[in-house]
Each structure stands twice: as structure tokens, then as C-alpha cells.
Amino acid sequence: MTKISILIHGYNKNKKDMYTLAQNLEKLNHKCILVDLPLTYKDIEYAYSIFEKDIKNILAELSLNEKINLIGHSTGGLIIRKYLLNTGHIDRIDNCVLIATPNNGSELADMASKYFNIFTNIYKTLRALRTEYVKKIEFVKSDKVRVGAIAGNKNNLLMGRFLKEENDGRINVSSVYYEGLNDFIVLPYGHKEIHYKWETASLVNNFIETGNFMEEEY
Template sequence: MKEKVILLHGYYKKKNDMQVLKENLTKLSYQVILFELPLSFKTIKKAGLIFKNKVQKLKLELAEDEKINFVAHSSGGLVIRNYLAEIEDKSHINRVVLIATPNCGSSLAVKGKKYLPFFTKIFKTLDSIVPTELAKLQLSKGDDIEIGAIAGTKNNLLLGKLLKDANDGRIEVDSVKADFLSDFITLPYGHKEIHYQLETAEAVDCFLQKGKFNC
């Protein structure tokens, strides 16, 4: 049996959105745990406090020298980066994989804040991923933890038509890609489906084991 993996969903989703990925990773011999956070009406910072408490409880159950991997979809990845920035002891963490995470912020969130400001005031997670707001969080850049990211390239969603550059229908590829990543790949899937794919699970497995997506 391989290490434990904590899976974290994205904006406006619940933990069952990660169920398919859980099943795929379980088949690859991981012990998978689903976390659920209020990633709709709470900021990344406030959701991060809940996440930190959940991880702290799990740490108490770890065997000596046992490590945890973190894998997240979309804005859930920003919660993980916030967690990494806020803790000093990272000895319990192996590696991190971010799937379709807007590491550089969301262009759609910018448009939402500009044209529908009441919307981002209600859905505070969206406001958190506006680049100017995201920069204030000073999220971890993986200085002492290997972080890999997977971006989708299939623009099959209506809102994706508002984006000029390559995107997955929600998040631009260049927003997922970042200088601090240990490795980065693209897969031909849309934002709402990329984490359901066996190919994605296999790429996650490669990175968690080798620190790279190409095994």
C-alpha cells in the first residue's frame, strides 16, 4: 500500500466531486481521504483554517515517519498552497499535485468582479482568486515541497469562450503553469472532467512516486 492521499475539491463543489479520482487512486494502491470545505461562500484564507485543523487531526493518526500527499482540483489547490505557506513543519508531507488550479488567478473571476460585483461579494471564494486578491495571500511556492500541476486544454464550456488564450473552459493554461512547479503537463480535458480521467490519476501517481509526470 502506498502513502495516504488527501483529495480536495474545487469551487462550488463537495467532496463527492473527487470520488472518481479517489476510486482511480485506490486502484493504484493509495489510501485516499476526501476532505470537504466551504469553497463557495468563504475566502481561501478562511477555508484554509478549516483545512489546517482537519490535517492536524489526521497527523495525530499517522504512523512514525508516515507521510501524506495532497492532491486538489481547481481552487482547492490554492487552499493547499495557503496551508504550506502557514506551517513551518512539513515533515509529514510527501508531494503535492494541483489539477487545473489557477495559480496565477482567474481571468473569469476578474470579469465577474468587474461586471457582477455583487456576485463575488457573495461567493467569496471567487473573489479570492482574482489575481490582485490572490497575491495578498502570499501562497507557498513550494520552496521545500515538490509541487506538480496538470492543466486541461479542452475548452468545452461556455464561459471559456470569454478567455483569449488556451484554457480548459474555466482556467487558462498559463494560469495553472508557474515558475515554482517541479513539473507541469497538459492533458486534453475540460475543467469539469479532467479529474475524472484515469489518465489524470496515472499522472498523479507518477508525480507522487517520482516527482515528475513522465514515469
Template sequence: MKEKISILIHGYNKNKNDMSTLSENLKKLNHKCISVNLPLTYKEIDHAAFIFEEIVEETLKEIGQDEKVNLIGHSTGGLIIRNYLLKPKNRDRINSCILIATPNNGSELADMASNYFNVLTYIFKTLKSLKTENVRRINFINDERIRIGAIAGKNNKLLLGKLLKEENDGRVTINSVYYEGLEDFVILPHQHKEIHYKWETAKLIDNFVETGKFTSECKLSDYGKIFIKGREYC
């Protein structure tokens, strides 16, 4: 069976070690994983996106011209993927993109930090990039050649999650992860810091890479009825 090549991108204030468990889990599912280190603490997203573009370029040179890669990002890593897709170059070499707990519509916690502790966004510039007004500048790309799916968490036991009014994973609301145009969307009962460590998550990612769907069944009984932007979502 042919290996699936997947590039893993960590989130805010992390490094590639945070993706090591997901990498090991995906390897068991016949993925060749490449985890990257990006400056996602003190630099704005644009800087990390430029570095990521070069990494993808080098990766594509090292594999067959007929081979494609999957891009898998946790949290802010998902925004790096979306930023990368803004440029048409090499889009035909991308198979699937999976955004795990990514604040696709902006981070309410980053908005709060900016409003009440503005100095934080000047020091931690990645946090500034996560503000709703800045994330909105990253357009959603609809390219039929690329399948994009998102995984959200529903477990707000983390302290900061108590500050968010809507259902969330302790850092990011479900409504922020979801956006129209996704090929598929699933909600898991895990918090932000653990969701990408779960075997269940790796299996769903592999399903999406293979089929364009996370799962063939809707299991509302597991998570309760989920409402996204006013409508019930499975």
C-alpha cells in the same frame, strides 16, 4: 506495498463527492484517500484554509510519525494547498502536492465577474478570493522537501471558456495553472469539470507521487506545441 496516503480537496462550489472518482481511481493505485468537505462557495479561501489545517493536523496524528501525506487539489482546492504550505508547521510531513487545473496566477473569469457583476463576489465570497489580485497574495513556497506538480487542461468547449483569449480548459487558462518552480507540469486534452475524473489523470498523479515526474516522455504530438509565458514547454 505500503499505502500512499493522499488528501483530496475539491474546488469552488463543489463538495467531496466531486473527488470520489479520483479517489476510487487512486485507490486502485494503492492510495488511501481522504476526501474533505470545505466551505468553498460563500466563504473566502482563508476560512476554508483554517479548517483544512485542522483536518491535516488530525490526519497526521492518526498515522505513523514517519509517514507522510500527499495533498491533491482540483481548481480552488489547489489554492487551499498553497495556502496551507505558507505555514512551516508539518511541512516535513508532506510528500507531494498536485494542483489540478488550479488558477495559480488568478482567475480571469473571477476578475470579469468582479468588474461586470460585482454583486456576485459579495455573495459568492470564494469567487472574490479567486481574483488575480487576491491570489497573488498567496506566495509560492519553494521547500526542497516538498515536490509540487501541476496539471492543466486544454479544452475550452465549456461556454465560459470562450471568454478567455488564451488556451484554457473552459475555466482556467494554461498560463494561470503554470508557475516557475514547479517540479513538473503537464497539459491534458480535457476540460475543467472532467479532468480529475479521468483515469489518465490518476495515473499521472501516482507517477508524480512515486517519482517526482508525471511522465518520462514528452508527447507533443498529442497536444501540439505548448507555449508557456513565451517559451515552448513540454
């Protein structure tokens, strides 16, 4: 059966950044729909309002018994969490996968806000990555929706040197994990590459099919 998956890009990116993941998932029998959101110079609330309308239009094109999966990279995962918190259509969501998402906030965004406030005034989406803001997005635990998260631990980016904990060059592994997830896994990839890897797509597919990233051994 074809799985309908919505892919949401991260900060300072557009839907092109999700092309490779979409192509890989399509090989695994997914129908992928990519959304374009203003996740750079606009507040995340504005981007979320666009996303909400996009999903409403997508659901309107589907039959009432069809459900969708939401897959987000980085800030895209926060958009998903906001949607789960606010939507009246949670019964139409099947699975959500958050890839390298700062679920407990971004230490780098905190630093930028504290020491380089001009950046958060220009790149307004950064404000939503601060720990203070992310803590306001409650985790929605629902029997209707499974949520899994994938973190990377390959620190191959310059900014990652400012982080003391295990990280992917942008986000601490500990920030991707939070209690209530149906499953969590760490892969040996960096923040900008993790969603390009075939292994990531394969694990996303496993989670959507079974609720677990790794196939259980018997």
C-alpha cells in the same frame, strides 16, 4: 507501500466531486482521504482554517514517520498552496499535485469582480480566485516537498468563450503554470472533467512516485 493522499475539491463543489479520482488512485495503492470545505459562500480564509484543523487531525492519527500527499482540483490547489505557506508541518508533506488550479489567478473571477460585483459579494470564495489575491500566496520552494501541476486545454464550457488564451473552459493554461514547479503537464480535458479521467490519476501517481508526470524513457 500504501500512499496516503488527501483530496481537496474546488469552488462550488464538495468531496463527492473527488470520489472518482479517489477510486482511481485507490487502484494504484493510495489510501485516499477526502475533505469537505465551504468553498462557495465563505471567504477562502474560513475554508482554510477548517482544512488546517482537518490536516492536524489526520496527521495525529498517523505515525510520525508517515507523510501525506495533497491533491487539489481548482480552488483546492490554492488551499494547498496556502497550507504550504503557513504550516509548521511541512516535513510531513511528501508531494502536492495541483489540478487545473488558477495559480496566477482566474481571468473569469477578475471579470466577475469588475463587472458583476454582486456575484463576489454572494459567492465569496470567488474573491480568492482573483489575480490580485492569488499573487499574495507566495510559492513555497522546499527540498522537502515536490509540487506538480496539471492543466487542461479543452475549452468545452460556455464561460471559456470569454477567454482569449488556451484554456479548459474556466482557467487559462498559462495560469496553471508557475516557475518553481517540479513538473507541469497539459492534458486534453476540460475543467469539470479532468480530475475524473483515469489518465489524470495515473499521472498523479507517477508524480508521487517519481517526481515526474511522465515516466522517463531510457
